[in-house]
Amino acid sequence: MKKHNFSAGPSILPRVAIENAAKAILDFDGIGLSLLEISHRSADFEAVNNEAEALFRELLQVPDNYKILFLGGGASTQFFQVPYNLLEKKAGYVNTGVWANKAIKEARLFGETDVVASSEDKNFNYIPKNYTIPTDLDYLHITTNNTIYGTEYKTDIDSPVTLVADMSSDILSRPVDVSKYGLIYGGAQKNIGPAGVTFVIVREDILGKVSRKLPSMVDYRNHIANQSMFNTPPVFAIYVVRETLRWLKSIGGVPAIQKLNEEKAALLYEEIDRNPLFEGTAVKEDRSLMNICFVMTEKYADLAPQFLEFAKSKGMVGIKGHRLVGGFRASTYNALPKESVQALVDCMREFEKMHVK
C-alpha cells in the first residue's frame, strides 16, 4: 500500500533526491567510489558543497553580504551558539512554544534574556502581535514556524534590533526577505534534507562583537573563513541537501512551492472546518502551512483513537498530534505531494460517513 508521509521531521523528501542519494552511495558520479568514502577536501565533494550553497542563495535570494553555512549539531546546537556569538548585554525572545522555550533557556546562560512577547496564555495557539520591541536588545529571536502548535509567521516582521530566526520547519516554503534578518538557522530535516545537517545564514557584520572567548567550533567566523569546512562536514547530508534544492529549482523554486503549499493547506483546513468531526487548534490567521494541527470536536472526542487506526489502515503515516496538543498533526512540508493531502481528506470524509448519521 502506498504510504502518505506526514511526519513532523525527519520527513518526506523528493523521490528524485532519494534515488540519486542511493545511486551516489553505490558509486558517486561514476568515479568508482562511494559518496560515503570520499574526502570532504576532494574536488568532487567541494563541487557539491559549493552548488548546495549557490542553490540555497539563489532560491531564497540571499544577498551577497550574507554567508551560508552547513554545520553539524542540529538546531539545538544553534540555541546556545546564537547567544554565545551575539549576546553581550541583553537579548529578547518571542515565546511561541516548546522550541522557542528551549532557545530561551540556553540564552539565559549567556546574559539577560527578556521574553518580549508570549502566546503561552492560550497554549501557544497564536503568534503574538502588537508588542513593542525594546531598542536596547543585542537581538530579537523568533521561531517562524511552530511544529508542535501549528502556528506560523506569515510575513517577515520589522525589528529595530538584529532579528534572529529559527526557520527549521518553514525555510524555503515561502519567500523571505533575508535582509530583514541578521541570522537565520535551522535543522535541515524538514524542507531541505535529511537529519544531520544544520543551515545558518548570517550577515557577517553582526559577528565578533561579544567580549567572551568562543570555542573554535562555536565561532561562526571560523566556519565562514573555511566555507563550512572548518572540520569534516556531514558529507552525505549536504549531498542530499543539494539534490533537494536541485529538485526545488526544477519545479519552479520558492514561488511555485509557495503556491503548492497554499493549495495543500487550503485543501486540508477547508476539510477540517467543514467536517463536523474535526476542528483546528490554532487561530485561523496564524495557521501554519507546514504543520496542520487538529482535534476531534467535543461531541466526537471518543473517536480519536479509531480515526488514527483508520487513517493508518489507509496508509497515513505520522499524523498523531504531539502530546502537548493532542489530536492530529499533518505535516505538509515542501516534498509532500498534493495527492497525499487529498488522500487524508478522503480518509476524513469516509470516516465522517461512517460515524455522522
Added chain:
Amino acid sequence: MKKHNFSAGPSILPRVAIENAAKAILDFDGIGLSLLEISHRSADFEAVNNEAEALFRELLQVPDNYKILFLGGGASTQFFQVPYNLLEKKAGYVNTGVWANKAIKEARLFGETDVVASSEDKNFNYIPKNYTIPTDLDYLHITTNNTIYGTEYKTDIDSPVTLVADMSSDILSRPVDVSKYGLIYGGAQKNIGPAGVTFVIVREDILGKVSRKLPSMVDYRNHIANQSMFNTPPVFAIYVVRETLRWLKSIGGVPAIQKLNEEKAALLYEEIDRNPLFEGTAVKEDRSLMNICFVMTEKYADLAPQFLEFAKSKGMVGIKGHRLVGGFRASTYNALPKESVQALVDCMREFEKMHVK
C-alpha cells in the same frame, strides 16, 4: 579500473554496509519509506540506534558503568565539550601533533592546561614516553593515533588521573581496556561509519563535577538521559554505523581485525624498509597501523611527483601525504582489504624496477 581507497577520512567502508545503506535509502526494511524520511522516534529507528550501541559495547567490551553516545558535531566539537564538562582547575594534555594541539587550544578557554609531554621536537614522529603525570589534574588527554604523523599508542597507558582519549582514527582497530579511561571520543568517519556522527564512551561518575553552567547540548548528562536522542540525531549516519559494526562482528570482531590490520601494516612497512626508494617517517616502535607515512629517500626525492602519478594510474586513491610531513600516507583502516595494500606494494616494486638501476 578498480580503485584502492587509502583516504585518511572520510575513508573506505565495508561494501556490505554501503550496499545496505543504499537499499535502506530506497526502502527501509520494506516499510515503504526511505530511511531518510522516518522519525527518529519511530520504533524502526530506535531499534537501529539500540543495536548500534549494543554492538559497539560488545565489540569493544565496554563495561556496564560506561555510556555510549552517538552525537553530531564531529571530534572538533569534543575538543571544547570535554573541558566544558570536565575541566575545573587544571587539565593535562600530551601533544602528539595537529589534532592534539587543536584540543589543547580549546581546553585553554576553560582553565589551566598543561602540556605534560610533547613530541614537537622531532616533528611529532614519536609518542612521548617516560614522563610524569601530575596527580592534581582533572584529567589527562591523549590522542591515541595521529593521522598526520603516522604515530600510534600501542597499549593503554596507566594514568593516576582520569584518562581522556581521542580515538577518532584507531577505535575498534585493536582491543582497548576501556576501564583505564574516563572518556573516549572520536569522529566516526574512519573505522565506524560515514562523516556526520561522533561517538562518546563515558564513565558517568566523572560528570557533573564542574561549577560552570553547561548549555544543554554540551552537557553529556542530557544525552545520556535521552539515549542520544536529546535532539534529532544523525539518523542515516547511525544506520551506517550499525551496518559497519555488524560487518566487523561478522568477520570475527576486534581480535580478527587486529590480526588483519597487523598483517596489512607489516606488508607495507616491510616494503618501505626494503625498497631503496622509500623510507618511513615515524620511529619504528610508534608506527601507526592505521596511517602509514613514508617519503622518498633523499637520493630519489625528485621522483615523488612521478610516483604519485604512477600510483594514481594504478588505481591508488588518497596516498598523498599531509603537507606537514610531505611524501605519502596510506591509511589502512579496518575496511581496507589486504589486496589493496598488496596492490600498493606491487606499485612500489614496479616503480623501483623503473627507476633503480
